[in-house]
Amino acid sequence: MTNEPTAAARPIPRGEGFWGEFFAFCKQGELRFQRCSQCGIWRHMPRDGCRSCGSTQWAWERSSGFGHVYTWTVTHRTLHPGFAEDVPYAAVIAELDEGVRITAMADGIDADDLQLGLPVRVIVREDGSYRIASR
Amino acid sequence: MTHALKDQSCIVGVGETAFVRGAGRTVLSQVAEACSRAIADAGLVPSQVDGLVLSGTKVFGEAVAATIGLNDLTYTASVHLGGANPVAALQSAAMAVTTGVATAVLVPYGWNGYSETRISRREEDGAAAAQDAGPVAGDDTMSQAVLNAYAPTGVFGPVQFYSWLATRHSELYGITAEHTAEIALLSRANAQSNPKAYMQGRPLTFEDYMASPMISSPLRMYDCCLETDGACAVVVTSAERAADALHTPVYISGVAEGHPFPADDFESRADIADIGLKRAAPRAFAMADVSVADLDFAQIYDCFTYVVLLQLEALGLCGTGEVGDYVSGGRLRIDGELPINTHGGLHSEAHVESLNHIVEAVRQLRHEADLQVEGCEVGLVTGWGNFAEGSAAILRR
Ligand SMILES: [Zn+2]
Numbered sequence: 264m265t266n267e268p269t270a271a272a273r274p275i276p277r278g279e280g281f282w283g284e285f286f287a288f289c290k291q292g293e294l295r296f297q298r299c300s301q302c303g304i305w306r307h308m309p310r311d312g313c314r315s316c317g318s319t320q321w322a323w324e325r326s327s328g329f330g331h332v333y334t335w336t337v338t339h340r341t342l343h344p345g346f347a348e349d350v351p352y353a354a355v356i357a358e359l360d361e362g363v364r365i366t367a368m369a370d371g372i373d374a375d376d377l378q379l380g381l382p383v384r385v386i387v388r389e390d391g392s393y394r395i396a397s398r
Numbered sequence: 399m400t401h402a403l404k405d406q407s408c409i410v411g412v413g414e415t416a417f418v419r420g421a422g423r424t425v426l427s428q429v430a431e432a433c434s435r436a437i438a439d440a441g442l443v444p445s446q447v448d449g450l451v452l453s454g455t456k457v458f459g460e461a462v463a464a465t466i467g468l469n470d471l472t473y474t475a476s477v478h479l480g481g482a483n484p485v486a487a488l489q490s491a492a493m494a495v496t497t498g499v500a501t502a503v504l505v506p507y508g509w510n511g512y513s514e515t516r517i518s519r520r521e522e523d524g525a526a527a528a529q530d531a532g533p534v535a536g537d538d539t540m541s542q543a544v545l546n547a548y549a550p551t552g553v554f555g556p557v558q559f560y561s562w563l564a565t566r567h568s569e570l571y572g573i574t575a576e577h578t579a580e581i582a583l584l585s586r587a588n589a590q591s592n593p594k595a596y597m598q599g600r601p602l603t604f605e606d607y608m609a610s611p612m613i614s615s616p617l618r619m620y621d622c623c624l625e626t627d628g629a630c631a632v633v634v635t636s637a638e639r640a641a642d643a644l645h646t647p648v649y650i651s652g653v654a655e656g657h658p659f660p661a662d663d664f665e666s667r668a669d670i671a672d673i674g675l676k677r678a679a680p681r682a683f684a685m686a687d688v689s690v691a692d693l694d695f696a697q698i699y700d701c702f703t704y705v706v707l708l709q710l711e712a713l714g715l716c717g718t719g720e721v722g723d724y725v726s727g728g729r730l731r732i733d734g735e736l737p738i739n740t741h742g743g744l745h746s747e748a749h750v751e752s753l754n755h756i757v758e759a760v761r762q763l764r765h766e767a768d769l770q771v772e773g774c775e776v777g778l779v780t781g782w783g784n785f786a787e788g789s790a791a792i793l794r795r
Contacts, residue, residue: 274549282546308547308663334569334670336561337615342518342554351612354551356562356665364665366551374615379569392550 273345281309288323290391295323296363307363328385329398330359337374355395357383370394401652401685407492408640408647409793411440411633412757417596417748419512421627426457428629429508430465436631437466441644442502447633449473449500451490453483453507453751462506473500479655480783481699482674483507484630484753485791486655491634501635507753508629516625517555540785543663556701557622558614563670563786564704568616571719573707575616579607580725581703582620582745588732589742591769596626597746621703623744630753632760648763651776652686652792654678664785674788675712675780682778686792690715693792694774695762696736697755699782700743709780712788732769740769752781756791763795 278286281297285307288295296307301318305326312319335355341347353369355377365385369377372395382398413435415421415428437444444467450459451474459474473494477486484507491503509515544554553559567573586602589595602620610619640647656677664670683689690713700706707721715736716724730738741747741758748754759777761767771777774795781789 274545276546276550277542278546282542286546307666308543314660333665334562334566336553336558336565336617337612338552338558339612339614341552342558343549343552346552349552352552354548354553354558354562356670366547366553366665368551379566 274343284323285309286391289387289393292387294326294328294385294387294393296326296361297321298324305361305363307365326359326361326363326385328359328387330357330383330385332377332379332381332383333358333364334379335369335377353377355383357385357395359385367393367395370396372397403492403496403650403653404685404687405649405651406496406637407634407650408637408643409632409650409756409760410635410640410643410645410647411436411438411442412631412760413437413439414594414630414750414754414757415508415628417594417626417628417750419596419626421510421513425508425510425629426461426465428627429457429462429506429631432508432629432631433462433466433504433506436504436633439644440502440633440635441642442633445469447502447504449491449494449503451487451503451505452476453487453505453753454478454480456507456509468504473503479657479674479781479787479789481701481751482655482781482783482787482789484751484756485653485779485781485789488634488650488756488791489653489655489789492650492653495634495636501639503634504631505634505753506629506631507751510627511749512625512627518557518622518625540662547663547665557617559664559785560702560705561614561617562664563673563708564616566670567704567708571722573722575608575618577707577722577725578616578621578703579604580730581700581706582607584731585700585739585743585745588740588769589746592741592747593768595742595747596624597742617702617704623701624746624749626748626750628748628750630750630757632753632756646764646795648760649794650791651688651794652682652684652790654681654685654790656681656788658786661785661787671708673708673712673782673786675709675782675790676788678788678790679713682790682792688776688792692776693736693778694776695740695759695771696738696778697740697743697759697780698738699752699755699780700739700745701749701782705782706738709782713778713780732771737771740767740771751783752779752789755779759793763793
């Protein structure tokens with residue numbers, strides 16, 4: 264292909280409010296999630312309050328990024344042109360050791376090797392995007 | 399104790415437009431046509447309809463009322479569970495007519511699912527599609543999940559996020575393409591008897607199914623339902639008033655909605671298999687005081703084949719992980735123990751959310767269906783939408 268890759272056409276996360284703070288940490292190379300100051304539960308996606316105890320006290324805490332595959336889908340026909348050159352690609356939900364789950368594209372994992380419980384880690388890249396890779 | 403809404407309301411009118419690809423007219427005009435047909439089918443005139451419960455925001459209630467002549471509405475509401483809307487709307491309608499807030503409630507739904515909305519083709523709007531990538535438009539948190547968590551992952555639509563549920567379930571329980579194919583094949587087979595079905599005259603074989611391209615694993619093209627333009631409507635009134643209806647009244651014996659927790663993102667649920675129907679179904683069955691063994695048919699929301707399998711388990715028709723065996727052997731075929739989607743469903747009749755399932759259930763219970771389940775007395779309709787919201791209605795004649 265001589266054309267410029269379509270990455271520019273990819274949707275950029277809107278990144279308002281707590282999501283903006285989340286992505287700002289990613290751009291610093293840090294994977295951080297909200298953690299309830301009252302009951303200690305980690306949460307993602309970010310919210311004002313804790314669904315377990317109702318507390319609105321929380322802090323951004325750094326995640327190890329280690330976890331395992333919870334589920335995935337391998338997309339062969341993308342719904343968006345920004346991903347046309349990536350097909351087939353795996354969109355994975357990983358469950359991290361802190362208890363939160365995160366969605367990300369797999370990086371360097373053969374689709375045939377995906378299985379429930381496969382140990383993985385979240386790689387945060389220079390541009391603040393992140394991928395799920397083998398451990 | 400008997401539930402206050404059990405058998406207190408009836409569906410007395412049904413109506414629909416043709417189901418096409420390329421209606422060439424507005425959603426409002428199609429909804430208005432379906433509404434007018436349903437009102438006439440109920441033996442009413444528009445001024446006698448005083449309630450309107452909308453599914454989502456595809457049309458404005460004020461515009462529907464002005465178009466068909468609902469000139470003194472006493473009750474309006476809208477529900478917000480995506481494809482689970484119409485069945486959940488029955489609950490709202492049943493409450494309104496049972497309490498006397500309204501006497502006759504219209505429940506319509508329509509859309510240009512092929513010529514306008516086209517869920518499978520987010521790319522046609524290019525990057526702008528991401529701004530509307532949520533199952534519902536606007537700044538709700540579901541759109542936030544899609545925009546911030548799913549879209550950057552290359553995930554934009556139901557065929558992908560429901561596949562997250564399907565992959566985990568199939569890996570845990572050994573569900574195969576033979577099992578999902580059974581849903582696609584039975585839907586298409588049933589549609590051959592239905593002149594309204596978009597897929598009438600287009601039979602499907604197992605070989606066709608297996609040859610269809612993978613969209614997002616484990617879902618192939620023929621695991622996905624149709625995208626069509628069209629509208630349906632039903633009229634609900636009190637059981638007392640239903641005695642004067644033109645057709646056999648169909649009683650709303652049980653109806654309920656159920657929401658996964660949290661409902662606005664998939665990945666943080668304690669168990670991603672916590673679908674809304676698991677909560678809605680026990681409530682609906684308890685209200686109707688029937689069990690799954692009493693059902694003569696079921697119209698199961700079939701946006702995707704695998705979604706049907708998950709619902710069959712949620713209904714308790716088989717144990718968790720047993721649905722593969724359950725769907726084998728023709729049990730769900732028209733001559734089987736529990737015929738499902740007798741009109742062809744969203745797969746082969748049309749995609750009018752769950753409202754065409756409700757219309758078919760009513761025709762079955764009136765004993766006027768194209769592919770009649772002989773002597774049926776009790777049937778079930780389910781709804782599924784957004785991030786696996788659920789609804790269920792148990793209807794009887
Ligand atoms: Zn807490």
